Amino acid sequence: MIFAFEKTGKTFMWTVILAYFRSLGKIVLAVAASGIASRLLPSGRTAHSRFNIPIDLSSKTSYDIKKKTLLADLLRQTSLIIWDEAPMSDRRYFDVTSPKSRPEKTGLFMLYKNQSTSFYKNVAEFVPRKTW
Ligand SMILES: Nc1ncnc2c1ncn2[C@@H]1O[C@H](COP(=O)(O)OP(=O)(O)OP(=O)(O)O)[C@@H](O)[C@H]1O
Incomplete structure (x- = not known):
């Protein structure tokens, strides 16, 4: 995580990193x-749009x-994934679990099983608790 x-x-740094890795294919x-x-990121989109995150997020909903x-x-x-302003987001966006009631769906970070746990711990440390 980058804080500044x-x-x-x-x-500026995201743009350079994006260009570098995309140039490698x-x-x-x-x-x-x-x-x-x-809009400031090359080919950037809102996290909601990119990851199908429901606007009305509750304990019973998850990534679609x-x-x-x-x-x-x-x-x-x-x-x-470069996620600008990540700590401004709801913590549930970074949930690593799949919704038990909807086995055909997956949480975003379930797709990155090896990395997801440490990522989640890092994010959870910084995202304000009131957004749980
Ligand atoms: N290494 C650099 N060389 C030249 N100009 C730079 C460099 N890094 C940043 N800038 C310029 O400084 C300004 C601020 O940079 P940038 O928008 O990347 O900062 P930021 O930390 O993302 O800002 P914000 O806090 O608003 O999100 C921009 O005009 C950018 O072009």
Whole structure:
């Protein structure tokens, strides 16, 4: 995770990282919590749009990613996700579990099983508790 004060070049750095990995032929997704921030990233989209996150997130809803879809395949082939303003997002976005009641769906980070636990611990440490 990268933390820095305003106007210190974070977006500039994402742009450089995106260009580097994409020049190697890797798939790198760029998302942001807000629409304005996502427009500043090359091929950036809001996290809601990219990952099918329901607007009305509750304890009973989860990512709307079906396991056997093009989106799930894209995410499996993705080498890196750059998520600008991640700590502004609801913590449940970073949930590593699949919804038990909907076995055909998957949580985003279930697709990256080996990395997901440490990622989740890092994010959970910084995302404010009130957004649980
Ligand atoms: N290494 C650099 N060389 C030249 N200009 C730079 C460099 N890094 C950043 N800038 C310029 O500094 C300004 C602020 O950079 P940037 O928007 O990347 O910061 P930020 O940390 O993402 O800002 P914010 O806090 O608003 O998200 C921009 O105009 C950018 O072009």
